Amino acid sequence: MKQQEIPYKIYLEEQEMPKEWYNVRADMQKKPAPLLNPETLQPMGAKDLEGVFCAELVKQELDDNTAFIQIPDRIRDFYMMYRPSPLIRAYCLEEKMQTPAKIYYKFEGNNTSGSHKLNSAIAQAYYAKEQGLKGVTTETGAGQWGTALSMACAYFELDCQVFMVKLSHEQKPFRREVMRTYGASVTPSPSLDTEIGRKILAEYPDTNGSLGCAISEAVEAAVKQDGYRYVLGSVLNQVLLHQSIIGLETKLALDKYDIHPDMIIGCSGGGSNLGGLISPFVGEKLRGEADYRIIAVEPASCPSFTKGVFAYDYCDTGMVTPLSKMYTLGSRFMPAASHAGGLRYHGMSSILSQLYADGMMEARAVGQREIFEAAEQFARCEGILPAPESSHAIKVALDEAQKCKETGEEKTILFGLTGTGYFDLMAYGKYHDHQLSDHVPTDAEIQAGLAGLPKV
Amino acid sequence: MKQQEIPYKIYLEEQEMPKEWYNVRADMQKKPAPLLNPETLQPMGAKDLEGVFCAELVKQELDDNTAFIQIPDRIRDFYMMYRPSPLIRAYCLEEKMQTPAKIYYKFEGNNTSGSHKLNSAIAQAYYAKEQGLKGVTTETGAGQWGTALSMACAYFELDCQVFMVKLSHEQKPFRREVMRTYGASVTPSPSLDTEIGRKILAEYPDTNGSLGCAISEAVEAAVKQDGYRYVLGSVLNQVLLHQSIIGLETKLALDKYDIHPDMIIGCSGGGSNLGGLISPFVGEKLRGEADYRIIAVEPASCPSFTKGVFAYDYCDTGMVTPLSKMYTLGSRFMPAASHAGGLRYHGMSSILSQLYADGMMEARAVGQREIFEAAEQFARCEGILPAPESSHAIKVALDEAQKCKETGEEKTILFGLTGTGYFDLMAYGKYHDHQLSDHVPTDAEIQAGLAGLPKV
Numbered sequence: 001m002k003q004q005e006i007p008y009k010i011y012l013e014e015q016e017m018p019k020e021w022y023n024v025r026a027d028m029q030k031k032p033a034p035l036l037n038p039e040t041l042q043p044m045g046a047k048d049l050e051g052v053f054c055a056e057l058v059k060q061e062l063d064d065n066t067a068f069i070q071i072p073d074r075i076r077d078f079y080m081m082y083r084p085s086p087l088i089r090a091y092c093l094e095e096k097m098q099t100p101a102k103i104y105y106k107f108e109g110n111n112t113s114g115s116h117k118l119n120s121a122i123a124q125a126y127y128a129k130e131q132g133l134k135g136v137t138t139e140t141g142a143g144q145w146g147t148a149l150s151m152a153c154a155y156f157e158l159d160c161q162v163f164m165v166k167l168s169h170e171q172k173p174f175r176r177e178v179m180r181t182y183g184a185s186v187t188p189s190p191s192l193d194t195e196i197g198r199k200i201l202a203e204y205p206d207t208n209g210s211l212g213c214a215i216s217e218a219v220e221a222a223v224k225q226d227g228y229r230y231v232l233g234s235v236l237n238q239v240l241l242h243q244s245i246i247g248l249e250t251k252l253a254l255d256k257y258d259i260h261p262d263m264i265i266g267c268s269g270g271g272s273n274l275g276g277l278i279s280p281f282v283g284e285k286l287r288g289e290a291d292y293r294i295i296a297v298e299p300a301s302c303p304s305f306t307k308g309v310f311a312y313d314y315c316d317t318g319m320v321t322p323l324s325k326m327y328t329l330g331s332r333f334m335p336a337a338s339h340a341g342g343l344r345y346h347g348m349s350s351i352l353s354q355l356y357a358d359g360m361m362e363a364r365a366v367g368q369r370e371i372f373e374a375a376e377q378f379a380r381c382e383g384i385l386p387a388p389e390s391s392h393a394i395k396v397a398l399d400e401a402q403k404c405k406e407t408g409e410e411k412t413i414l415f416g417l418t419g420t421g422y423f424d425l426m427a428y429g430k431y432h433d434h435q436l437s438d439h440v441p442t443d444a445e446i447q448a449g450l451a452g453l454p455k456v
Numbered sequence: 457m458k459q460q461e462i463p464y465k466i467y468l469e470e471q472e473m474p475k476e477w478y479n480v481r482a483d484m485q486k487k488p489a490p491l492l493n494p495e496t497l498q499p500m501g502a503k504d505l506e507g508v509f510c511a512e513l514v515k516q517e518l519d520d521n522t523a524f525i526q527i528p529d530r531i532r533d534f535y536m537m538y539r540p541s542p543l544i545r546a547y548c549l550e551e552k553m554q555t556p557a558k559i560y561y562k563f564e565g566n567n568t569s570g571s572h573k574l575n576s577a578i579a580q581a582y583y584a585k586e587q588g589l590k591g592v593t594t595e596t597g598a599g600q601w602g603t604a605l606s607m608a609c610a611y612f613e614l615d616c617q618v619f620m621v622k623l624s625h626e627q628k629p630f631r632r633e634v635m636r637t638y639g640a641s642v643t644p645s646p647s648l649d650t651e652i653g654r655k656i657l658a659e660y661p662d663t664n665g666s667l668g669c670a671i672s673e674a675v676e677a678a679v680k681q682d683g684y685r686y687v688l689g690s691v692l693n694q695v696l697l698h699q700s701i702i703g704l705e706t707k708l709a710l711d712k713y714d715i716h717p718d719m720i721i722g723c724s725g726g727g728s729n730l731g732g733l734i735s736p737f738v739g740e741k742l743r744g745e746a747d748y749r750i751i752a753v754e755p756a757s758c759p760s761f762t763k764g765v766f767a768y769d770y771c772d773t774g775m776v777t778p779l780s781k782m783y784t785l786g787s788r789f790m791p792a793a794s795h796a797g798g799l800r801y802h803g804m805s806s807i808l809s810q811l812y813a814d815g816m817m818e819a820r821a822v823g824q825r826e827i828f829e830a831a832e833q834f835a836r837c838e839g840i841l842p843a844p845e846s847s848h849a850i851k852v853a854l855d856e857a858q859k860c861k862e863t864g865e866e867k868t869i870l871f872g873l874t875g876t877g878y879f880d881l882m883a884y885g886k887y888h889d890h891q892l893s894d895h896v897p898t899d900a901e902i903q904a905g906l907a908g909l910p911k912v
């Protein structure tokens with residue numbers, strides 16, 4: 001047995017679990033730009049948003065100033081079933097790589113949804129229940145969010161209607177069964193169930209679907225049914241707020257052992273995990289108390305930070321949602337069908353977008369073959385089979401650990417391991433069979449997506 | 457937040473993890489009967505077994521007297537990546553059921569193999585590596601053991617050849633990909649790669665395979681290749697020894713909070729989990745220090761305890777393995793193809809068989825529809841999606857908790873939650889679509905199986 005003081009897995013005690021979420025906006029001098037009404041182009045207030053979202057969640061969405069928001073007891077009760085999540089020292093990986101780097105990862109996959117998404121799902125279901133609603137609608141891409149929301153709704157006995165990106169629905173038949181086990185209904189998107197779905201299908205009959213399109217359908221379904229609201233698993237300010245539990249626990253665990261990470265790495269699709277993980281660290285950075293290098297990792301096939309623009313755009317393909325100022329590839333951009341690794345969203349959290357624009361973090365795009373290679377290397381050492389999404393962060397963590405090996409620097413690397421890949425084995429199979437290609441959008445494809453940006 | 461003193465999840469510290477396995481045979485007055493040579497019918501010694509098994513594992517297999525055996529450091533290092541596993545209080549389930557019972561479960565699913573099988577896989581791979589072998593062969597049914605062994609072999613860089621029961625190979629394509637991710641080769645059994653496989657296929661060309669048949673092939677493959685040995689994930693004494701870590705950790709966690717279980721419930725196929733979980737408790741019972749009710753739960757479609765006989769039998773279908781005295785349905789017994797829930801082995805650990813014959817435990821057989829019903833009820837409260845195997849134990853735990861509700865008794869129920877059901881979603885889907893049937897073998901089928909018992 002190794003004699004080091006730092007255990008393999010740092011588990012906080014249940015009573016140490018944070019009692020409040022942290023709202024990084026409170027410490028941002030430049031606040032994220034407000035949502036705009038898609039018709040009037042005016043900033044939206046609570047009244048405008050409450051038709052779509054639960055009232056309490058709207059408050060959280062619009063609150064740029066309260067730094068700490070109490071986590072209700074019933075949400076904490078649920079969190080207790082799978083949190084605090086472990087912060088793991090990658091001893092085996094370090095040894096196999098022979099790197100002087102110290103590698104830590106916050107593992108959010110030890111729950112049936114298989115990812116961090118449950119942290120916000122249970123919060124959103126709770127507020128829907130408190131408001132006396134019958135149910136909620138949502139979209140899901142890879143299926144993690146849909147599964148998480150199904151679990152949360154089962155717990156509070158709420159109806160749960162999920163629009164699932166068609167490609168994922170076909171590639172991940174078992175995801176549907178998990179959601180059914182938790183009592184949810186699952187519809188492949190685009191569908192004939194909504195006006196916007198019918199319209200998109202008429203225009204693109206062979207489409208594989210996209211998150212942006214599934215969002216449009218879910219919003220329509222929420223608005224048209226009595227007692228329903230729409231919930232979203234990423235992008236929104238409220239989601240980053242709920243996900244701050246990841247970063248808060250991580251910080252507590254690090255502080256316990258006096259560990260200071262030199263860099264913090266997270267995958268970024270809509271920003272839910274990255275935003276949650278880095279929030280308290282960015283807070284320190286914003287307040288001038290500490291400095292960290294922060295790296296967002298996105299797929300080269302859907303590169304909103306590295307190839308997109310910082311502009312107002314629709315959050316969905318159907319252009320029914322509010323406009324958000326964010327790094328975007330354009331709401332009509334659809335990543336190549338060959339892209340297996342999740343993180344397929346055209347836009348990005350407006351909080352993270354503002355932080356990136358302000359130089360608080362950097363971004364890197366990686367190809368899908370290299371992320372599966374990193375995933376396999378990681379799995380064989382550390383045991384855990386990572387989700388392709390999470391493997392974006394692993395890839396960059398491995399790159400940085402390799403640099404340390406070359407320079408001899410003993411850097412401390414922290415990354416977010418957002419989830420497990422048990423439902424991604426078709427993609428792993430394609431990787432094993434050398435059937436994965438790396439489609440990087442051409443400049444013309446990027447320009448075509450951006451050409452659809454609204455004039456604001 | 458609940459105010460009770462007992463947390464949702466009792467995690468031992470890493471340094472509290474047991475340093476020795478416990479060998480329950482040392483406390484048994486009536487020892488399990490020795491393995492017999494299938495040709496001479498004489499008890500087998502180390503020399504007879506070392507052609508098939510690793511030398512150190514043979515020692516453990518034959519050691520009826522040493523109560524505690526040290527866990528080597530490198531195995532403990534690996535255990536640290538996923539152990540100690542949590543002992544969980546089912547607060548939410550208790551509340552939803554409105555039962556006065558206190559329900560605890562030891563959860564072994566928080567690792568990529570998805571079950572307790574990894575505890576013995578890493579031990580067996582370690583001893584193979586220490587002996588300087590090139591690789592190991594094995595069989596797998598539902599795929600948990602094969603996955604576990606693949607992970608263990610990847611860690612020690614050993615070749616891993618898995619014969620997978622044909623039905624599971626077809627129903628669980630993604631299991632194959634996990635094993636490939638960890639570098640193993642996977643062959644559906646019966647196969648044309650072995651003599652015994654060809655013979656079985658000639659006789660039963662449409663067979664779905666069975667564990668007994670896959671064992672025959674794996675043993676043949678091990679014996680015929682230089683530098684290979686055969687390893688087995690259940691049934692053997694050595695496996696129960698390694699799995700005692702489950703029970704030892706459980707006992708430590710219970711003692712920490714002064715909890716005394718009234719009953720201990722585990723699913724039983726070959727006995728690896730049940731044997732591991734109950735070992736230290738049975739030890740106390742054997743030494744007259746404490747009493748517990750112990751319940752083995754098996755599928756009604758493969759009821760070795762409840763419908764089998766206690767007799768010497770082959771461990772495999774091909775009749776190439778040693779004879780073991782155990783509760784058995786006959787080595788040619790094959791559970792119905794419609795049986796989805798794992799635990800398909802015709803026999804039973806000889807340790808558990810002896811304990812059952814001596815009245816130290818009871819057994820119950822349950823149907824597969826009721827186990828999926830229990831699984832779904834459990835998942836919706838406790839979050840975790842259980843493996844069908846584990847759900848046998850859940851079913852009986854729910855029954856017992858329901859009895860407490862009716863009688864008002866505040867019993868403490870402990871059960872083993874051996875693993876997760878992420879690779880069993882085809883079976884869950886069949887359950888949702890009402891396509892699962894309960895095939896219970898007829899008396900004639902039982903008699904046909906038993907007619908093949910060797911005359912010893």
